[in-house]
Amino acid sequence: MKPISVFALLKKNFIMFFRSKFSSILIILIPVLIVLAAGYAFDSSSLTNVYVGVYSNSSSPLSQKIINGFEEGGFSIKDFDSLKSCVDSVKLNEVQICSEFSKEVSTDSSRDSVTFYVDYSRINLANTLVNNAENEVNSESQEAGKFFVQDLIDIVDIAKENLPDSKLKLDSAFSKLSEKLSEERSSVDTLNSSYVDFEKMIGYLESASEKMNASSTKTQITNALTLAKALKKSNQDISLSLQGVFDSENGVLEEASLAIESIKPVIESASSSKVTNAENVVSPVKLEVKSIRKNSKSRDYLIPILISLITLFGSLLLSSTFILKEKKTLAYFRNFMTPTKSATFIFSTYLTCLIILIFQLILVFLGIKFILGISSFLISFELIVILLLASSVFIFIGMFIGYLFRSEESVIFTSMIVAGIFMFFSNVILPIESVSSNLFSFSVFNPLILLDLGLKKIMLFNFTFSSISLELSYLGGFLVVFAILTYLARKITRRML
Amino acid sequence: MNEGLIELKWVTKTFKKNKVLDSIDLLIPEGKITGIIGASGEGKSTILKMIASFYKPTSGKIYYSGKDVFKHSANIRRSFGFAIEDGSFYEELTVEENLLHFGKLYGVKKKVLAPRVHGLMHFVGLIDARKILAKNLSLGMKKRLDIACSLVHKPLVLILDEPTADLDPLLRFQIMKLIKRINSHGTTVVFTTQLLKEADELCDKIAILYNEKIIEQSSSKSLQNKYHSRDLDEVFRKIFSKKGRKTYQEYKKRKTALKENLSKAEKKNSSKKDDKKEFWEEDEESKVTREELEEVFNLKKKSKNETN
Numbered sequence: 001m002k003p004i005s006v007f008a009l010l011k012k013n014f015i016m017f018f019r020s021k022f023s024s025i026l027i028i029l030i031p032v033l034i035v036l037a038a039g040y041a042f043d044s045s046s047l048t049n050v051y052v053g054v055y056s057n058s059s060s061p062l063s064q065k066i067i068n069g070f071e072e073g074g075f076s077i078k079d080f081d082s083l084k085s086c087v088d089s090v091k092l093n094e095v096q097i098c099s100e101f102s103k104e105v106s107t108d109s110s111r112d113s114v115t116f117y118v119d120y121s122r123i124n125l126a127n128t129l130v131n132n133a134e135n136e137v138n139s140e141s142q143e144a145g146k147f148f149v150q151d152l153i154d155i156v157d158i159a160k161e162n163l164p165d166s167k168l169k170l171d172s173a174f175s176k177l178s179e180k181l182s183e184e185r186s187s188v189d190t191l192n193s194s195y196v197d198f199e200k201m202i203g204y205l206e207s208a209s210e211k212m213n214a215s216s217t218k219t220q221i222t223n224a225l226t227l228a229k230a231l232k233k234s235n236q237d238i239s240l241s242l243q244g245v246f247d248s249e250n251g252v253l254e255e256a257s258l259a260i261e262s263i264k265p266v267i268e269s270a271s272s273s274k275v276t277n278a279e280n281v282v283s284p285v286k287l288e289v290k291s292i293r294k295n296s297k298s299r300d301y302l303i304p305i306l307i308s309l310i311t312l313f314g315s316l317l318l319s320s321t322f323i324l325k326e327k328k329t330l331a332y333f334r335n336f337m338t339p340t341k342s343a344t345f346i347f348s349t350y351l352t353c354l355i356i357l358i359f360q361l362i363l364v365f366l367g368i369k370f371i372l373g374i375s376s377f378l379i380s381f382e383l384i385v386i387l388l389l390a391s392s393v394f395i396f397i398g399m400f401i402g403y404l405f406r407s408e409e410s411v412i413f414t415s416m417i418v419a420g421i422f423m424f425f426s427n428v429i430l431p432i433e434s435v436s437s438n439l440f441s442f443s444v445f446n447p448l449i450l451l452d453l454g455l456k457k458i459m460l461f462n463f464t465f466s467s468i469s470l471e472l473s474y475l476g477g478f479l480v481v482f483a484i485l486t487y488l489a490r491k492i493t494r495r496m497l
Numbered sequence: 498m499n500e501g502l503i504e505l506k507w508v509t510k511t512f513k514k515n516k517v518l519d520s521i522d523l524l525i526p527e528g529k530i531t532g533i534i535g536a537s538g539e540g541k542s543t544i545l546k547m548i549a550s551f552y553k554p555t556s557g558k559i560y561y562s563g564k565d566v567f568k569h570s571a572n573i574r575r576s577f578g579f580a581i582e583d584g585s586f587y588e589e590l591t592v593e594e595n596l597l598h599f600g601k602l603y604g605v606k607k608k609v610l611a612p613r614v615h616g617l618m619h620f621v622g623l624i625d626a627r628k629i630l631a632k633n634l635s636l637g638m639k640k641r642l643d644i645a646c647s648l649v650h651k652p653l654v655l656i657l658d659e660p661t662a663d664l665d666p667l668l669r670f671q672i673m674k675l676i677k678r679i680n681s682h683g684t685t686v687v688f689t690t691q692l693l694k695e696a697d698e699l700c701d702k703i704a705i706l707y708n709e710k711i712i713e714q715s716s717s718k719s720l721q722n723k724y725h726s727r728d729l730d731e732v733f734r735k736i737f738s739k740k741g742r743k744t745y746q747e748y749k750k751r752k753t754a755l756k757e758n759l760s761k762a763e764k765k766n767s768s769k770k771d772d773k774k775e776f777w778e779e780d781e782e783s784k785v786t787r788e789e790l791e792e793v794f795n796l797k798k799k800s801k802n803e804t805n
Contacts, residue, residue, distance in 0.1 A: 002604070004601055004607075005602055005604075007601075008598055012598050015589075016587065020589075331585050331587045332585070335602070337574060337577070338574065338599065338603050339575050339602075339603065339604060
């Protein structure tokens, strides 16, 4: 490969490129305009111009709060008379989501119910809207839950405060009752001991009565004996009834003791409870989403994929049209008649496209820094390497397509199809993880994904070469394969002349 | 006649199943002008492209100075200049830019290239048009530019495929004069043509391609002597009468493209001749003279321009 031939071809390519001033300016400026437009368009993460359809068959303060929440979130509300018309409006894209508010009635209670109807053909929007709506509903549900739970907590707090005092009082009552009972026991014991005295007294009286003949004294003794027996009987009855009272009081004391024992764990649990506010009960886990990159706007995350797309489309379309233009020139035949090798032609076309693309990317980065005002991205050596490698892969794919087809329509159509396939099996339209596992294993080799991943690692998280070595090695492999294919395709076109 | 600089030995060329050339033997002498004559689609351009090592023959060998052109194609290409019928240059470049560009691709040294390009532009009469984009040149100027592009590396052999096709008589005369001047500097010239007058005036050697074969190769004088004819037209009429009307009808059938073009022109000139007759037919009444032939081609060109 002679440098003089490469320079001659480069000079010729650039003369011809800039000779068509309008198209050359367009080719260079369009990517910059795309980045700027996207940068301004996605400057915030909120959704705008979203209409939420509302059908409510039972208005409640909670449902009204949720609807107000939608409005505060920037959504426009459209009321519907029936669920069908609300859902039909989603189909017609008049509203983006339909929410049905109703009352779910069960045997013992009723509660508010919200159902969302979304169009999953716009899956990203549907997911975002559902997520937003769920957040609104969850937030209102939590507010209501907090109110009820706070009531319960207040009751627990009162119990926690009063139960220990109550227990103390119960304990003191218990001890007093115990004392009283022991006093009663001693009274019963005294009474029981007087029973023996009565027995003795009766014995004495009976023996005295036997010894005495009939006399007034005997009569008196007999009367005394009868009285003593009556007293003994009364004493016995009192003792028995006192024993009954004592037994029942004893039972009460035992129950009181059990009650005091059962209050103990309640007091202990109440004292050990750390729940002090309702929020801890309603949402015991606090959910918070934090960006792994500090001080970033949502558009910052878009920059790597935007640059990847510009590289893809810029390289693919530029190189394929360059080759097609070359093939269509009268000079194409003479190129084969010169002693210049095919590799020289291929290399110089590749170099031309690469230089134009580098110029485009420089403008894009300048636009990002000075117009969008994003200065957090560093132009590192890793960034330059992966961009050059990926651009080279896309350029060679474009050149291969350019050599493969004869007509302009076929070349542009095929280039767009290839770019479309790369885009479809990347994270641009749908998350790559959502494709089937078989396709997923192929999709991870998609050069657009490799570039996007590499750029994210480098631009967003400042990773170094070691973390992008896999992406670089795959891209290197693609570069070799498509360079060979391009060479072979050029050889084939020679035969067609 | 000098010994052959280029030699085709038993060369056959087949495109897929279509045989274009069959066992051709041709000797192209050094320093002379050799013309290959045949109807359109006969395979004249294929012969030239094989000589320039662009096409490989299906069988047979092609030698340049005794060397197989396909074994030494890179070196041999430096010795060849090739101008095709439609021209082969960048229309978006100026005359000068085209010459400088191809000079570099042919490996001409920088110091030599600029004066050579300047000289070439003088030589082909394009010095005043050097800053004009090739697409804005007239047809004749484009032909001259194409020849100049083929000469920029000072080739020993200049191959010209139908250099005067579609040109008016004046332009054709200019190109023929140019070819003679190029040859006068020692460059071997090989060209194809359908015009007998052109071949007669220019060529030291004429090879007649007919029915996939070279049926004659000699100087115009020798051919006239051989066929006892006054000029090349008569030689041709005799050759085709020899081959017979039947062969001619087959020949005519295969050359539908030419016939269609001619019939368009002939319609406009219907008062002058019968549109079913061709210029080489024996019928004296319908015989087309050289002048008439030129007129037909002029009309053909006009009708082509009108179509465009």
